[in-house]
Amino acid sequence: xxxxxxxxxxxxxxxxxxxxxxxxxxxxxxxxxxxxxxxxxxxxxxxxxxxxxxxxxxxxxxxxxxxxxxxxxxxxxxxxxxxxxxxxxxxxxxxxxxxxxxxxxxxxxxxxxxx
Amino acid sequence: xxxxxxxxxxxxxxxxxxxxxxxxxxxxxxxxxxxxxxxxxxxxxxxxxxxxxxxxxxxxxxxxxxxxxxxxxxxxxxxxxxxxxxxxxxxxxxxxxxxxxxxxxxxxxxxxxx
Numbered sequence: 001x002x003x004x005x006x007x008x009x010x011x012x013x014x015x016x017x018x019x020x021x022x023x024x025x026x027x028x029x030x031x032x033x034x035x036x037x038x039x040x041x042x043x044x045x046x047x048x049x050x051x052x053x054x055x056x057x058x059x060x061x062x063x064x065x066x067x068x069x070x071x072x073x074x075x076x077x078x079x080x081x082x083x084x085x086x087x088x089x090x091x092x093x094x095x096x097x098x099x100x101x102x103x104x105x106x107x108x109x110x111x112x113x114x115x
Numbered sequence: 116x117x118x119x120x121x122x123x124x125x126x127x128x129x130x131x132x133x134x135x136x137x138x139x140x141x142x143x144x145x146x147x148x149x150x151x152x153x154x155x156x157x158x159x160x161x162x163x164x165x166x167x168x169x170x171x172x173x174x175x176x177x178x179x180x181x182x183x184x185x186x187x188x189x190x191x192x193x194x195x196x197x198x199x200x201x202x203x204x205x206x207x208x209x210x211x212x213x214x215x216x217x218x219x220x221x222x223x224x225x226x227x228x229x
Binding site for chain 1: 159
């Protein structure tokens with residue numbers, strides 16, 4: 001079985017400050033890891049993914065994420081947050097050996113960036 | 116290029132009524148999925164399809180049926196709607212790329228069951 005935990009329901013940050021959204025995962029084998037963002041009344045949009053290789057993954061809109069196998073974490077980061085980054089963020093995992101390319105999503109973390 | 120299109124976007128049903136949500140993708144994707152989104156619970160997989168004519172159960176399949184008669188369409192049906200099925204439903208698709216393809220999502224269908 002595979003699972004994802006996002007321990008924070010909401011993260012508040014001032015514009016220009018660093019932003020971190022936490023994610024931990026559990027899979028029986030090696031993971032594929034993803035981050036998605038959802039703006040109000042919209043579908044989810046892909047931000048970045050970790051498949052293999054470099055533990056630091058760079059994605060869209062200046063976001064990056066660090067894969068840490070020993071801590072089973074995949075935290076999303078942005079060095080300088082913008083008000084427009086305010087949205088709902090989802091971490092997702094897929095066990096490499098799982099059939100159907102099925103992703104399991106975390107509960108989501110709402111990010112509020114204040115001017 | 117429309118991507119993933121869901122219809123209808125909004126619907127209100129009475130308990131016991133039936134309806135079908137349609138998902139259409141124009142990216143020639145093999146895999147299609149139906150998720151439901153509920154506050155604090157993230158997205159939960161209802162059913163999915165790995166190709167035309169095939170479907171499989173996800174995490175929360177009870178009360179739903181699906182069909183994939185054409186590669187580009189994936190239908191989600193509710194035969195007898197219940198208030199517990201009030202949710203936002205998302206369709207997604209992906210191209211098989213050795214298992215690492217990201218999902219492309221539709222805009223969502225908000226369903227209210229009274």
